[in-house]
Amino acid sequence: MIETNMHDQASGLRRLTQPTSTKVITVTGGKGGVGKTNVSLNMAVAMAKQGKKVMVFDADLGLANVDVMLGLRSTLNLSHVLAGRCELEDIIVEGPYGVKIVPAASGTRSMAELNEAQHAGLIRAFSSLEEHVDVMIVDTAAGISDMVLSFSRAAQDVIVVVCDEPTSITDAYALIKILSREYQVPRFKVVANMVRSYREGRELFTKLTRVTERFLTANLELVACIPLDDNVRQSVKRQKLVVDAAPRSPAALALNSLATKAATWPVPSNPSGHLEFFVEKLLMRPQSEMMGERLSE
Template structure:
């Protein structure tokens, strides 16, 4: 039977082992506030495009309620992160290969959130990442919609946060709410914005301006417009084929924009201090979860 001390020892030894094994990994969280803005499409197309550019990429499907990365790629999934946490298999065993050699780590649909995990399950998750044999350069986290604790924990733990917005009032409102919460409560001040499904570059710039008008006025946060993804019927056609548009229609306008995004993301600097290691991404998620649990107990 595990005691609290043994769990802490397992976590600490797991983190040390991971630090020895793994060098710096770029961790990008893709989020958007509301659903329907194309967040998963942005995630997968960026990942596949980065794979084509020679990067070793893993996508963590972190939408615990509506996991769909595997569905959008037409992949067959038999096990997911819940089997890893329970000790039934290793993280390497649940990874599924996608286009251009990317890896997909399927989510734990319909199961408890990180806030509800037991200390032994926390340790199991850390061990899973510490013993992962698969070598990666980039981890892209596809978060759920909304501003749940899970979304906040993944976003806060990542090195770069990509906020996907489209030209709808609710998209702007929800993106602002997410940025406000992360900056005011959790000390996250830099955000990268992708204007998705825009009719023109000017529309994308105007969309970004709408968002920055409120963030500049009320928040201590810096936003950067990294790219505008044009509205493109080829994206919808690719989804129907269960493929990403960069693979199905490589010369389409959206594909060119996604490849540009991938090139930019590949050049974003990775922290050279200890926080640039993959284990600190996992450690930060679990620390967030433990803090939320303490908050819930005290209320």
């Protein structure tokens, strides 16, 4: 009986001392206008409705629009954090269903021209947040700037959003090529957005994989085909999200399915060896596990 109680206490202490990892998903695409922010925010709200604690980091630092799309007003943003006027936790605002939003600055050239060291400082700053988050979605800028590359390789999963346009496919390939060859990012999740049918989405994915399989070793997985749906445009005009404003619409159903699937993607239990979001909390995990193991002996 005493032995059982000691084991129960040890298990309880082990749960208390083990930090819970945060799943970090970067949503990018290479080209502007493919719907990255719309995918990011709808995924976030869908996950929150499923009971997850979700944060969205608006990583388009110079042309932020996440708060605008949600109809939110934020008096502080990342530019104030970098200027030393406040801490990261001071700028966080709450969106629909409790989603936490980290707003960036809009129309601020200096924010778009941060150097690699400043990007690294921002990434490290997230480890200082005390409130636990289950999932953080990083909504990047368009293009293949150092900013996009830094935030993409600091995540555990990279979603590449593409639409059926030659420039979208070309720019997505360029982004995947750089991340794969220069930064050893091995896997990419692909979302075919604004497609007229699942078949069109598959064909779009085939166009992309045809060139990546020929020249790269990266692994691509088609995780969603989001249909072209006027409900999305109508929701954006009203500063609403389609998963909330028209939950039974084709686009909303596809986005909810993507969110459910993304929630099952595994979170690594140890750091990858390079700079990543919440890495300090991952570094704490082995020590906590050792403490729990000693308690159970």
